[in-house]
Amino acid sequence: MIYSPLESVVYRLKEAVERVIRERYGLEESVRIEEEKKYGDFSFKCFSLAKAIGERPDKMAEAVKLGLEREHLPFVESIDAVGGYVNFKLNIPELAKMTFEAISKLxxxxxxxxxxxxxxxxxxxxxxNPIHPLHVGHLRNCCLGDSLARLLELRGHDVSRHFYVDDVGLQVAYAAYGYSKLGMPEPSMKPDHFIGYVYACTYNIVETISIRRRLEELKREQEFEEYKSLVSRLDEVLGVLSRLKKKSPETFDKLLDRISSEVDPEKEIAKINRLYEKKDPSVVDIVRKTVLTCLKGIKETLERLGVFFDSWDWESEVVWSSLVQEVIGRLRTTEFVAYKQGALILKAEEAARALNLKELLSIPIKYEIPDMVLIRSDGSTLYTTRDIAYTILKFKNAEKVVNVIGVEQKLAQIHLKIALSILGFMKEVKNLVHYAYEQVKLSRVRMSSRRGVIVTIDDLIEEAKSRALLEIEQRARVLSYDEKLSIAEAIGIGALKYSMLSVSPTKPIVFDWKRVLDFTQNSGPFLQYAYVRAYNILAKSSEGESILGCKVDTRLFASKEERDLLKHLSKFPAVVAKAADDLRPDYITEYVNDLAKMFNLFYDNYPVLSAEETLRKARLKLVASTALVLRNVLTILGIKPITRM
RNA sequence: GGGCCCGUAGCUCAGUCAGGAAAGAGCGCUGGCCUGCGGAGCCAGAGGCCCCGGGUUCGAAUCCCGGCGGGCCCGCCA
Structure with a gap:
């Protein structure tokens, strides 16, 4: 079975070139056949090899051409030697046959x-964090993670999608504290939005109380400089509070009232955090219920996005399993751990130098790695510490782990790898990938979940949907309102996903609705529209998709547009392989955007249904193949193919 | 201050891993076409010191060194 037509052709070409070089020059060389658009389909460059053996590049190109011509390669139409280049044109009818066969079988x-x-x-x-709704940043994370998982599956890997429920830590304790003060009511809005609201209110109310207390102290100590700066900080927090209050006054007042009557809320919160790590029954229920409530809302959003997980890994379970203590115990026996102001720290720089890790982890030699705090002075652990144990657990069921985490956590991920190296998990460190992506910037909005200012995925979906609906309405198709709504949802979500995936992960995304929903280019809707066009030609034909099983005369594809389209279709599995191996979903978006453009060009210039019968069949099969590839690609990207829009 | 990432047409970006032939696309702009298997079109054209300066090379957008500009990180947050 040939899975990847173009790849197999190129491979045969590569072998042929190597054979010729072996026979002509007696050299065992592995050569590279590169894609070439201007002078043919592929080319082989002779320069470096020619230089190595003291031959003239143009002479070598000529020799390779002659040698290849004696081989009578059925999938090559012509071979040219120009300067030091050997250019190949593929035999498109042959390639088309292979491609159609692979498509109709697979x-x-x-x-x-x-x-x-x-x-x-x-x-x-x-x-x-399970204390607020998912926001734009998570959207990029989610889209990348989900499409990476699908890509790796297409490479035959056994992929498992994990969501790490970070239910341990100070932030969760804040949310749980607030929620419990309210008496853990049924949420009056979407549950994750509600918990997010409670968290923001609680955080800022507690902050106000501590600032006021500190101000009292400063006044007594006559520290006016600090006093002044703290007053302006207080103003800021009060501003946040008044904004929060407007959103849900009853909940807010109740919370304010009950927290203000406490002696030392901050201490209470730290206590919840500490006790939860010890699985103390007095706090387990309230923390769990808080987190589960929020998670319910998060899951609704994920479901709407069509994203699922195989495993929900609770951080608390890792802590309670005592693996975290074990890890710390083992680290403590090494020379790289010390106490510093009551906290247990890992001397990362020293460890990296002693174990020669800098090169392995590609850390610059002169960069001084900061210490890593393993345990707070109050005895509680930190996120990265717990992550050491979690990573070890993940590797019990996998050879490779890909963590999709923002680039801002780079140092934490380096700390993690250093700690694992100290513990002897070298193989795991090599197979642990921090898949770092840049931030999503919304013009003007500066998000902060603490201040309760976030643009949630739910907001984005709604906005995308209503914008898509507007576009659909303009076209005035004969569709019922319900149909329009469900199409708008598919377009809106597809547009969001495409916008998250089409930019290479090392570049920031500047979110811009005009571009996200640009129906004419490089967008989800643009692809969906190409699919609609292809689908509807098929729907109008008598054969429909069954044309894929019919034999057609591939020699009828004479135009440049048809040739380009066929070649592009044959390339798809190769692009999947590259995208999966390099972890680059954007290679797929680039591919499919080109595919849609090529199809549009073909569509506009060559009639299908009205063509003469043998030609009609050939073109119809090309359309069916394009539709199928479009559908498969959209699936990889998590975008819904639709048949009307 | 140190480290990482980014810098290519007016705009959004491919191309940089693995150096090669006149630097690619779309949008926008200019001019033309078309009543179409869904016009969310088609054809043509203009538009580039590939951030700057050195170096390596027969050859550099691509590799190396030094700058400049923007973003991120350098928490007993995650």
Whole structure:
């Protein structure tokens, strides 16, 4: 079974070139056949090899051309030697036959392209703090993680999607404290939005109380400089509070009232955090209920996005299993751990130098790695410390772990790897990928979950949907309102996903609705529209998708547009392989955007249904193949293919 | 201050891993076409010191060194 037509052709070409070089020059060389658009389909450059053996590049190109011509390669139409280049034009009818065969056999699996060796891979993604709704940043994380998982599956890997429920830590304690003060009521809005609201209110109310207390002290001590700056900080927090109050006055007042009557809320919160780590029954219920409530809302959003997980890993379970204590115990026996002002720290720089980790982890030699705090002076652990144990657990069921985490956590991930190295998990460190992506910037909005200012995924979906609906209305198709709504949802969500995936992960995304929902180019709707066009030609034909099973005369594809389209279709599994191996979903978006453009060009210039019968069949099969590939790609990207819009 | 990432057409970006032939696309702009298998079109054109300066090389947008500009990180937060 040939999964990847173009790849197999190029591979045969590569072998042929190597054979010729071996026969002509007696050299065992591995050569590279590169894609070329201007002078043919592929090319081989002779320069470096020619230089190595003291031959003239143009002479070598000529020799390779002659040698290849004697081989009579059926999938090559012509070979040219120009300067030091050997240029190849592919025999498109032959390639088309192979491609059609692969497509008709594999159908929805066309694109599947198993790697030479398959692995069990855990993709951990989204993993938002379970105390507020998902926001734009999580959207990028979620889309990347989900499409990476799908890509790796297409490479034949055994992929498991994990969501790390970070239910341990100070922030969760704040939310749980506030929620419990309210008497843990049924949320009056979407549950994650409600918990997020409670968290923001609680955080700022507590902050106000501590600032006021500190101000009293400063007044007594006559520290006017600090007093002044703290007053302006207080103003800021009060501003946040008044804004929060407007959103849900009853909940707010109740919370304010009950927290203000406490002696020392901050201490209470730290206590919840400490006790929860010890699985103390007095706090387990309130923390769990808080987190589960929020998670319910988060799951609703994920479901709407069509994203699922195989495993929900609770951080508390890792802590309670005593693995965290074990890890700390083992680290403590090494020379790299010390106490500093009551906290247990890991001397990361020293460890990295002693174990020679800098090169392995690509850390600059002159960069001084800061210490890592393992245990707070009050005895509680920190996120990264707990992550050491969690990572060890993940590797019990996988050879490779991909963590989709923002680039801002780079240092924490380096700390994690250093700690694992000290513990002897070298193989794991090498197979632990911090898949770092840049931030999503919304013009003007500066988000902060503490201040309760976040643009949630739910908000974005709603806005995308209503904008899409507006576009649909303008076209005035004969569709019922319900149909329009569900199409708008598919377009809106598809547009959001595409916008998150189409930018390479190292670049920040500047979110811009005009671009997200640009129906004419490089967007989700643009792809969906191409699919609609292809689908409707098929729907109008008598054969429909069954044309994929029919033999057609591939020699009829004479135009540049048809040739380009066929070549592009044959390339798809190769793109999947590259995208999966390099973890780059944006390679797929680039591919499919080109595919849609090529199809549009074909569509506008070559009639299908009204063509002469043998030609009609050939073109119809090309349309069906394009539709199928579009559908498969959209699925990888998590975008819903629709048949009307 | 130190580290990382980014800098290519008016705009949004490919191309940089693995150096190669006149630097690619779309949008926008200019001019033309078209009553179409869904016009959310089609064809043509203009538009580039590939951030700057050195170096390596027969050859640099691509590799190396030094700058400049923007973002992020350097928490007993996650």
């Amino acid at each position: 159908r929805d699996k066309y694109g599947f392209n198993p790697a030479p060796s398959v692995e069990r891979i855990i993709v951990e993604h989204t993993s938002a």
